[in-house]
């Protein structure tokens with residue numbers, strides 16, 4: 574890929590650009606916001622949604638997490654009154670850095686990327702372990718030159734460790750993706766996206782009673798976080814919204830171009846200045862992105878008159 578084409582792929586997507594969202598939707602409360610935001614933006618040609626594996630206290634295995642995410646995508650699309658193709662993803666993480674996990678999701682991403690016209694990227698926003706995208710690359714390495722990946726994964730390059738949930742579930746997949754030469758917009762969790770926070774009182778004020786989707790997003794977040802915090806003043810990261818936020822308007826954040834960092838199995842980033850450039854977020858404009866999120870979900874502006 575030429576430098577000029579790489580910069581174009583790492584720039585603002587045109588309205589009507591083709592987008593796929595790869596999501597471990599049930600793992601927490603934030604994918605639900607991100608999916609809803611993408612649909613309600615009504616700005617892109619959404620080709621479909623792919624379910625990603627996850628394993629935490631809301632699933633019994635990566636496979637169970639993927640299946641629960643598939644069901645959660647369907648539930649959200651029903652709330653949204655929207656119909657899109659939805660694909661089951663990987664039931665395991667990558668066994669190594671050479672072997673794809675074949676799945677309907679990996680094939681869908683591969684086929685969508687390879688069918689793009691020359692010079693026009695497919696945008697894949699990925700907000701979970703990156704197994705499905707890595708598998709698409711391993712199924713056909715040409716995928717790396719046909720898409721832009723917007724991935725919420727890993728921590729800030731200066732954070733003391735890189736044991737972030739999405740990245741660390743499948744380090745081989747992260748190494749495949751970041752080593753493939755693919756243009757990537759990376760949203761680091763701790764230190765960057767961790768500032769994208771809301772609170773019980775803000776969510777209830779702006780979302781409750783507005784529509785069934787807004788009620789669900791609010792109640793789901795409050796219930797989830799009340800169980801996990803012993804403080805009345807909790808703030809909750811709505812992490813995954815930031816990946817869709819970059820697609821919506823790259824001006825919602827600051828970014829820098831750096832050689833693709835290397836995720837090491839020991840839980841740290843390694844660096845090699847000869848690697849192709851990727852775009853890494855360094856700051857999120859919380860207020861502007863949150864205002865746009867609420868406006869799209871409720872139809873009500875948060876701008877002062």
Ligand SMILES: [Ca+2]
Pocket residue numbers: 596597598600603604700701813
């Ligand atoms: Ca997620």
